[in-house]
Amino acid sequence: MELIVAGLSHHTAPLELRERVALRPEELPRALDGLVTVGGLSEALVLSTCNRTEVYGRLGEGVDRERPMAALEQLRPGAEGSFRRHGYVHGGERAVGHLFRVTAGLDSLVLGEPQISGQVSRAYSLACSTGTAGPLLHRVVPRALQVGRRVRTETSIARGIASVAGAGIGLAVRAFRDLGSCAVMSIGAGQTVATALRALHGKGVRSIVVTNRTPERAERLAAELGGTTAPLADAARYAAEADIVVAATDAAVPLLRDADLAPLLRRRGARPLVVLDLGVPRDVDPAIAGRRGVYLYTLDDLQGIADRGRNERAADLPRAEAIVTSAVTEFRRRRRSLEAAPALRALLDGLLTMRSDVIEADRDLSDAERATVERLTGHFVDRLMRRLAPRLKDGTIPPAVLLDSLGIERPEAPDGPETPDRTDTDRTDTDHTGPDRTGPDHTGPDQPRETT
Amino acid sequence: MESLARLLQAALPVAWTAAAAAYLLVFLRGERPADRWCRPLAVGAAAAHTVLLVLVGLSAHTAFTSPAFLISAVGLSVALVHVVLEGRVGSRTTGVFPASIVLVLVVVSSALDLLGPAPDLPRWSTAVHVAGAILAYAGLLLSSLYGTLFLMQQRAMRSRRFGLLWQRLPSLELLDQFSVRSLVAAAIFLTLTIGFGHVVGTAPDLAFAYSDPKIMFTNMIWLGAVLIVVSRRLHWMRPAASAWGAIVLFVVAVGNMLIVDSFSSVHPG
Numbered sequence: 148m149e150l151i152v153a154g155l156s157h158h159t160a161p162l163e164l165r166e167r168v169a170l171r172p173e174e175l176p177r178a179l180d181g182l183v184t185v186g187g188l189s190e191a192l193v194l195s196t197c198n199r200t201e202v203y204g205r206l207g208e209g210v211d212r213e214r215p216m217a218a219l220e221q222l223r224p225g226a227e228g229s230f231r232r233h234g235y236v237h238g239g240e241r242a243v244g245h246l247f248r249v250t251a252g253l254d255s256l257v258l259g260e261p262q263i264s265g266q267v268s269r270a271y272s273l274a275c276s277t278g279t280a281g282p283l284l285h286r287v288v289p290r291a292l293q294v295g296r297r298v299r300t301e302t303s304i305a306r307g308i309a310s311v312a313g314a315g316i317g318l319a320v321r322a323f324r325d326l327g328s329c330a331v332m333s334i335g336a337g338q339t340v341a342t343a344l345r346a347l348h349g350k351g352v353r354s355i356v357v358t359n360r361t362p363e364r365a366e367r368l369a370a371e372l373g374g375t376t377a378p379l380a381d382a383a384r385y386a387a388e389a390d391i392v393v394a395a396t397d398a399a400v401p402l403l404r405d406a407d408l409a410p411l412l413r414r415r416g417a418r419p420l421v422v423l424d425l426g427v428p429r430d431v432d433p434a435i436a437g438r439r440g441v442y443l444y445t446l447d448d449l450q451g452i453a454d455r456g457r458n459e460r461a462a463d464l465p466r467a468e469a470i471v472t473s474a475v476t477e478f479r480r481r482r483r484s485l486e487a488a489p490a491l492r493a494l495l496d497g498l499l500t501m502r503s504d505v506i507e508a509d510r511d512l513s514d515a516e517r518a519t520v521e522r523l524t525g526h527f528v529d530r531l532m533r534r535l536a537p538r539l540k541d542g543t544i545p546p547a548v549l550l551d552s553l554g555i556e557r558p559e560a561p562d563g564p565e566t567p568d569r570t571d572t573d574r575t576d577t578d579h580t581g582p583d584r585t586g587p588d589h590t591g592p593d594q595p596r597e598t599t
Numbered sequence: 600m601e602s603l604a605r606l607l608q609a610a611l612p613v614a615w616t617a618a619a620a621a622y623l624l625v626f627l628r629g630e631r632p633a634d635r636w637c638r639p640l641a642v643g644a645a646a647a648h649t650v651l652l653v654l655v656g657l658s659a660h661t662a663f664t665s666p667a668f669l670i671s672a673v674g675l676s677v678a679l680v681h682v683v684l685e686g687r688v689g690s691r692t693t694g695v696f697p698a699s700i701v702l703v704l705v706v707v708s709s710a711l712d713l714l715g716p717a718p719d720l721p722r723w724s725t726a727v728h729v730a731g732a733i734l735a736y737a738g739l740l741l742s743s744l745y746g747t748l749f750l751m752q753q754r755a756m757r758s759r760r761f762g763l764l765w766q767r768l769p770s771l772e773l774l775d776q777f778s779v780r781s782l783v784a785a786a787i788f789l790t791l792t793i794g795f796g797h798v799v800g801t802a803p804d805l806a807f808a809y810s811d812p813k814i815m816f817t818n819m820i821w822l823g824a825v826l827i828v829v830s831r832r833l834h835w836m837r838p839a840a841s842a843w844g845a846i847v848l849f850v851v852a853v854g855n856m857l858i859v860d861s862f863s864s865v866h867p868g
Contacts, residue, residue: 306629307766321756321765324772416834419771439837442756452761 150287152242153215153234154194154201157256160233168219168226170195175270178222179279186218187211190281192274192288194249196266198256203246205283212236243287244475250295252305253467258460259304264295287478294474301470303463307456312346314452315423318444319347319391322419331374332356332389334382334403335396336364339425341371343393348372356389358382360396387411390418395425405434412438423449480541487539489558490546494535497555498528600654601714607651608713614644615702622694626767629692637691638682641698645678648705655713667711669733674704676737680784684741684777690769693777696744724798731792736852738785739824743849745778746842753839775838778845779831785848786824793821812862816855823848 157165170178175193182191182202187210192203202215216230237245245254250267252259271288274280280288299305308317316326323329329352333340336359344355355374358381359365365376377385382403386392394403403422412420422443424431429445436443502524506517538544550557618640624633652675655668681697748768755765768774796817808814827844830836
């Protein structure tokens with residue numbers, strides 16, 4: 148019984164490929180069905196986010212480890228070979244460790260981001276409801292969710308702010324009691340503004356007004372976020388009525404000038420105005436920062452907050468990794484203990500049968516002598532079992548080897564066919580991208596900022 | 600009854616230490632268990648505190664003239680105003696500050712022999728006057744505390760110093776609301792205490808004059824609090840100005856209590 152994970156992630160595949168192979172929620176039931184019927188998995192769970200598409204499960208007996216990859220590729224026309232070129236397959240303990248790290252947010256693009264835990268939970272619920280989750284997933288996924296919770300509670304890995312969009316929200320949250328009461332306006336409708344507006348929209352802001360030089364682009368973004376558009380020429384008027392202003396254009400001169408905004412600000416009450424100028428060169432006149440109630444921040448300010456948050460999180464990474472490692476060890480110990488139970492029962496039965504066969508064979512024994520021999524050999528079997536049990540449970544002595552050498556029949560595996568016990572789990576891995584790239588080194592300066 | 604009071608007096612510093620520690624964990628680390636427990640701990644400590652002061656009041660009708668009782672009562676008032684505000688606003692990140700103040704007041708009160716004898720209290724209206732003053736001072740203290748936190752958060756945001764205070768303090772709006780609401784409570788209790796002070800002062804055996812420095816300063820504090828509250832309501836004043844106003848009022852109130860009393864014939868020092 149061995150967990151397997153096959154897929155690709157932001158560590159191994161470019162964004163375009165990840166977008167192409169990502170599965171929409173409505174496609175997942177069909178994908179799970181395909182993985183079981185075509186992919187050769189007896190249990191399956193699909194985790195598909197913008198940063199990873201992975202399948203976790205158990206291979207059927209004699210099934211090639213590449214088959215789930217091929218099944219994933221079949222779900223997307225034009226994705227042939229992409230999983231095998233950019234993906235990875237891990238088995239055994241490494242797959243368990245990978246799932247634990249993913250669920251704890253240690254493998255995420257933004258270290259410690261919290262959404263992944265909910266995504267794993269939803270993927271598991273779907274696998275349960277479609278009937279593709281079996282005994283192995285029922286054991287390993289809830290444990291992964293527990294480990295994720297423990298890592299988040301006991302370390303700083305999920306604390307603080309670690310992205311530019313998060314820094315923008317953090318600044319707004321320090322100004323306003325309730326973001327749900329905030330009106331947001333943007334100057335520009337490009338990727339940077341869109342990311343910030345999506346993050347604010349996710350926090351349930353009251354309204355969004357998009358201004359942009361190209362009205363069509365503004366309308367597209369406003370439609371996506373349920374907002375409205377306004378002419379760029381009226382930016383100052385809308386900014387004075389808003390609570391949060393996000394600006395990022397490629398204009399050479401500031402589009403929001405102090406001279407335009409200052410007279411309008413007098414009509415505002417005591418409510419603060421947070422201005423996030425994410426443009427380079429700047430889109431907002433720096434003189435605005437001197438106005439009462441206005442809090443102006445540039446991209447450097449937000450980047451500084453995010454860098455600091457990432458550094459704080461990264462400093463606690465060793466502790467988080469230690470929790471995952473100990474959880475994997477504990478999981479292995481429990482699994483072996485569980486798997487050893489039928490073998491221990493078979494061993495005890497076999498030894499007792501041997502003992503009674505030997506005693507029965509000697510017809511010269513009196514009843515008193517037979518009772519003594521039975522008592523002594525009973526003690527002997529008991530002591531032998533006490534010594535063997537821990538070694539069988541921790542895998543020092545493979546149960547199958549011991550039973551075979553004593554000529555005792557092997558029991559059936561507790562939940563499904565037994566697979567050979569591997570002590571070197573790395574031998575079961577197939578990484579199509581060369582050296583292992585799923586390590587913790589993803590907090591560098593070139594790390595993209597969007598969350599999973 | 601006295602043994603229960605003694606037990607509560609001994610337990611109260613421990614209870615407030617636990618509440619302050621839980622709030623400190625929420626402030627520094629945002630820990631979930633602490634977040635779950637800080638409010639029940641504070642409410643429990645405030646309840647025990649109330650029982651203690653009621654027991655002391657029942658056992659000695661002169662309690663209001665005991666410095667230990669007054670200090671403890673200010674602590675309880677701070678706790679009650681904070682618990683009510685926290686319940687209404689729903690944020691627990693600033694609880695460490697009032698809880699620490701209450702802890703200090705409770706420890707000082709315990710050291711001053713809360714259960715010892717106190718001078719006679721002449722009439723019941725004096726008790727209401729003193730109780731109103733205690734609650735008003737508690738309101739002023741909290742208002743100045745949250746005003747100070749508001750100014751600190753505003754300074755951090757303006758100077759772009761995104762350190763621990765910026766991370767842990769709640770929003771400017773929330774701190775401003777805490778400060779203004781505390782000031783509203785202070786204004787209401789000051790009105791009560793001034794009214795009953797008039798009743799007490801006009802008694803034939805007391806020398807009462809409106810020109811007395813104590814009365815003049817108290818009326819100034821009341822007027823200042825009312826002006827700030829009304830100005831904020833009418834949007835004539837900005838949050839930072841009212842925060843400074845709350846701090847000034849509290850400083851004047853402390854001076855009124857510690858210094859002006861020496862020159863007053865109403866409250867001889």
